[in-house]
Amino acid sequence: MSDTPFGFGLPPEEPDDGDEGKKKDQESGGGQGPANPFGFGGLPGAGGFGGGPGGPGADNPFAAMFGSLNPNDLGAAFQQLGQMLSYEGGPVNWDMAKQIARQTVSQGSPDGTKDTSVGPAERKAVEEAVRLADLWLDDATSLPSGAGSAVAWSRAEWVEATLPAWKELVDPVAERVGTAMGDVLPEEMQAMAGPLIGMMRSMGGAMFGTQIGQAVGVLAGEVVGSSDIGLPLGPAGKAALLPVNVETFGKDLSVPQEEVRLYLALREAAHQRLFAHVPWLRSHLFGAVDGYARGIKVDTAKLEDVVGQFDPQNPEQLQEALQQGMFQPEDTPEQKAALARLETALALVEGWVDAVVHAAAKPRLSSADALRETLRRRRASGGPAEQTFATLIGLELRPRRLRDASRLWASLTDARGVDGRDALWHHPDMLPTATDLDDPDGFVHREQIDFSELDKMLGEAADKPDLRKPGPKKKDEAEGENKGDDAE
Numbered sequence: 001m002s003d004t005p006f007g008f009g010l011p012p013e014e015p016d017d018g019d020e021g022k023k024k025d026q027e028s029g030g031g032q033g034p035a036n037p038f039g040f041g042g043l044p045g046a047g048g049f050g051g052g053p054g055g056p057g058a059d060n061p062f063a064a065m066f067g068s069l070n071p072n073d074l075g076a077a078f079q080q081l082g083q084m085l086s087y088e089g090g091p092v093n094w095d096m097a098k099q100i101a102r103q104t105v106s107q108g109s110p111d112g113t114k115d116t117s118v119g120p121a122e123r124k125a126v127e128e129a130v131r132l133a134d135l136w137l138d139d140a141t142s143l144p145s146g147a148g149s150a151v152a153w154s155r156a157e158w159v160e161a162t163l164p165a166w167k168e169l170v171d172p173v174a175e176r177v178g179t180a181m182g183d184v185l186p187e188e189m190q191a192m193a194g195p196l197i198g199m200m201r202s203m204g205g206a207m208f209g210t211q212i213g214q215a216v217g218v219l220a221g222e223v224v225g226s227s228d229i230g231l232p233l234g235p236a237g238k239a240a241l242l243p244v245n246v247e248t249f250g251k252d253l254s255v256p257q258e259e260v261r262l263y264l265a266l267r268e269a270a271h272q273r274l275f276a277h278v279p280w281l282r283s284h285l286f287g288a289v290d291g292y293a294r295g296i297k298v299d300t301a302k303l304e305d306v307v308g309q310f311d312p313q314n315p316e317q318l319q320e321a322l323q324q325g326m327f328q329p330e331d332t333p334e335q336k337a338a339l340a341r342l343e344t345a346l347a348l349v350e351g352w353v354d355a356v357v358h359a360a361a362k363p364r365l366s367s368a369d370a371l372r373e374t375l376r377r378r379r380a381s382g383g384p385a386e387q388t389f390a391t392l393i394g395l396e397l398r399p400r401r402l403r404d405a406s407r408l409w410a411s412l413t414d415a416r417g418v419d420g421r422d423a424l425w426h427h428p429d430m431l432p433t434a435t436d437l438d439d440p441d442g443f444v445h446r447e448q449i450d451f452s453e454l455d456k457m458l459g460e461a462a463d464k465p466d467l468r469k470p471g472p473k474k475k476d477e478a479e480g481e482n483k484g485d486d487a488e
Contacts, residue, residue, distance in 0.1 A: 092171060098213065122243040144273065147269055151238050151241075156220070162216070166212065169289055225242065230346045230349050239269050249264070253374065263361055263368065294338075354375075
């Protein structure tokens with residue numbers, strides 16, 4: 001997690017061309033001051049719509065949608081602007097997000113690889129890898145298989161399959177901005193300014209949709225499955241790999257492609273087992289993200305200036321305000337607790353997967369150690385996947401304590417066995433805490449609370465009839481009451 005989690009990006013790196021490079025960087029918004037809150041510019045690959053990094057698409061989502069705005073494009077530009085202004089949905093225009101994500105995917109990733117349809121041979125290879133991975137995992141975990149099917153996705157198919165999860169993650173943040181737009185005006189002025197506020201919200205939804213579409217499209221060029229960032233983004237029960245990205249991932253590793261595919265299938269299948277058989281885990285993780293998002297405070301003073309000076313003929317003005325940063329962290333105990341809860345939960349999920357996959361792969365794959373270290377560094381260094389996610393909800397979902405969590409799970413396996421280790425997932429209160437990651441030996445040898453008896457008692461109580469309510473009457477009693485009624 002970054003030291004400035006609301007920076008929505010990483011600190012600027014030292015430019016290669018010295019002072020001149022610094023000057024250019026500051027002119028482009030990469031110098032001091034808050035980083036771009038929604039990634040409008042500086043997002044890896046965001047220049048796809050403007051002809052490459054630094055092009056119009058990198059700094060201006062309107063240019064990304066409208067192209068270079070030469071006279072021949074003006075008709076299409078105004079038509080799309082009309083679509084933006086007529087949008088009346090939620091805080092994010094998801095139709096636009098989907099359209100732009102697919103356009104981004106179609107242009108290829110920065111390394112030059114293009115998206116291609118998945119052929120029968122690739123689908124069969126993925127299915128066989130997942131099937132073999134599930135067999136190996138049976139010896140490494142007590143959780144049964146969670147993959148009802150194995151699928152091979154193109155990048156475009158990944159976009160389609162994961163958009164519902166992105167909607168769940170991003171909407172709460174976007175909703176806060178939309179609500180703030182309506183609250184900055186005095187109540188007596190809101191009725192008169194209704195059309196203007198509606199226009200701003202429509203354009204805000206369009207800009208959110210534009211940037212999210214670009215971000216998800218870039219991410220589709222990097223991920224190798226449906227669970228790369230530690231969250232279940234795809235449909236439940238579907239273990240998914242992206243063959244074109246799997247091939248790119250293993251290209252420079254000097255490891256046979258079959259071993260790379262199988263190791264990544266192990267990780268995907270392990271995630272599927274965890275999320276399928278720990279029913280509270282998905283809501284726990286998404287709730288932690290939402291809890292942290294609720295701590296976001298919108299800079300209403302800056303927003304008031306934007307609303308007061310908004311010019312409908314200059315829609316980029318609203319985007320420029322977003323670029324300058326409207327979010328501020330709330331330095332409260334609740335916000336710190338939400339951040340710690342999210343960091344710990346991600347570390348525990350990724351640490352468990354890392355430990356289980358290593359146990360399954362080490363005796364069978366000669367490249368297991370090399371692949372494990374490559375993936376650890378990929379997660380720890382904050383590759384494009386983590387950077388992109390940071391632009392969407394203001395968080396870098398990077399499990400900083402992945403190694404600590406993995407060591408703790410491995411120690412639990414040695415001390416309690418596979419069943420004892422996995423039993424901790426039965427209840428969230430049984431899981432290690434951030435403090436336990438500091439002292440794994442203390443946690444491993446500590447006597448754990450057994451929630452099974454409590455759950456059993458609660459289940460029995462729920463099955464018992466409520467003694468305070470009258471039960472069904474016997475046949476004789478009912479007949480007696482009926483006779484009494486007749487006599488009256």
